[in-house]
Amino acid sequence: MDAQKVDMFIMTNNKYFESHQLEPIRKRLLELDESKWTMIQTLQFKDPTTSLIVSLLGGGFGIDRFLIGDTGMGVGKLLTCGGLGIWTIIDWFMIMGATREKNVEKIMTVL
Amino acid sequence: MTNQPNKFYFFVSVACFTGYLWLWVNFFNQQLGAFTQVEACFIKKTTSIPCPSCGSTRSLISLIQGDFSQALYFNPIGFVIAIIMIVAPIWLITDLIVRKKSFYIFFKKMERILQKKIVFIPLTIFFILNWIWNITKAL
Numbered sequence: 001m002d003a004q005k006v007d008m009f010i011m012t013n014n015k016y017f018e019s020h021q022l023e024p025i026r027k028r029l030l031e032l033d034e035s036k037w038t039m040i041q042t043l044q045f046k047d048p049t050t051s052l053i054v055s056l057l058g059g060g061f062g063i064d065r066f067l068i069g070d071t072g073m074g075v076g077k078l079l080t081c082g083g084l085g086i087w088t089i090i091d092w093f094m095i096m097g098a099t100r101e102k103n104v105e106k107i108m109t110v111l
Numbered sequence: 112m113t114n115q116p117n118k119f120y121f122f123v124s125v126a127c128f129t130g131y132l133w134l135w136v137n138f139f140n141q142q143l144g145a146f147t148q149v150e151a152c153f154i155k156k157t158t159s160i161p162c163p164s165c166g167s168t169r170s171l172i173s174l175i176q177g178d179f180s181q182a183l184y185f186n187p188i189g190f191v192i193a194i195i196m197i198v199a200p201i202w203l204i205t206d207l208i209v210r211k212k213s214f215y216i217f218f219k220k221m222e223r224i225l226q227k228k229i230v231f232i233p234l235t236i237f238f239i240l241n242w243i244w245n246i247t248k249a250l
Contacts, residue, residue: 060154060162072222076126078238079192081164083126084133085153 001032009040016045016103025104028111039110045103048096055095059088064095068102116215120203123214127200134196137168138175161249163242164188171196184248187241 006029014022029040046068055064062077082088091098154162170189173182182189202214224230 069226070222071225072218075225079164079167079188079195080130081152081154081162081167084129088153 001029001034001037003030005037006030013045015048016100017107018097018100018104021100021104025107025111032111036110040107043107043110045106046099048099051095051099052092055088055091059091059095060085064091065098068095068099070098070102116212119215119218120206123199123203127196127203130192130196134168134171138172141172161245163238163245165245166248167192186245 006026009029010022010026017025032040051064051068054067058064059077060082062074062082065071065074065077077083077087077091080087083090152162152165154160155165164186166186167189170182170185170187171193173179173185174189174193199214202217206212206214225234
């Protein structure tokens with residue numbers, strides 16, 4: 001794919017991915033066929049900041065995990081009062097990274 | 112966090128260990144006659160409203176003592192947790208011995224089932240009703 005397009009994509013979407021994964025994604029995008037460009041552009045990514053806000057407010061119910069699509073972990077958090085409150089606090093710090101990882105998983109299904 | 116089987120198995124073992132430790136502490140606390148429960152629920156402490164899963168420890172203790180109706184009264188979720196706590200360690204150890212990933216595959220499958228609207232809407236309604244019941248009981 002066109003390098004300019006790829007760089008533009010990376011620039012606008014870099015907050016959705018882990019920094020160390022940006023380079024592999026860029027390489028894969030460059031190798032990608034032009035026909036997949038529209039598909040890549042229509043992908044919806046979860047914003048890490050939003051999930052952090054949700055985690056701070058509804059972390060005790062596991063809503064943050066449900067939001068990013070980690071249903072199993074969400075149920076676990078919900079059933080245990082947010083992991084006795086400890087898991088809730090851990091997730092305040094982990095959730096942004098988890099969201100980015102989910103986003104990478106999502107883009108990898110297309111790449 | 113649970114994208115790789117190894118992480119998932121590690122996570123489940125930690126969760127099981129903590130769960131059993133928590134149950135053990137609470138069980139002996141009750142056996143000693145100390146009715147001052149060890150409470151960890153953030154929501155209950157900050158808002159004084161019980162959360163949807165408050166009372167599940169008491170429910171589990173009642174289950175161990177064989178009092179099923181009491182367990183149901185405290186929190187029906189206790190039964191779900193009891194099943195998970197019995198099945199998870201056994202499945203985990205079996206998987207480790209036979210070197211298969213059946214538990215992880217099952218977990219991923221369940222995740223996909225839970226994301227269906229037909230499944231999660233009734234469950235959510237049940238959960239909210241249970242929560243309302245919890246608040247009226249003032250656990």
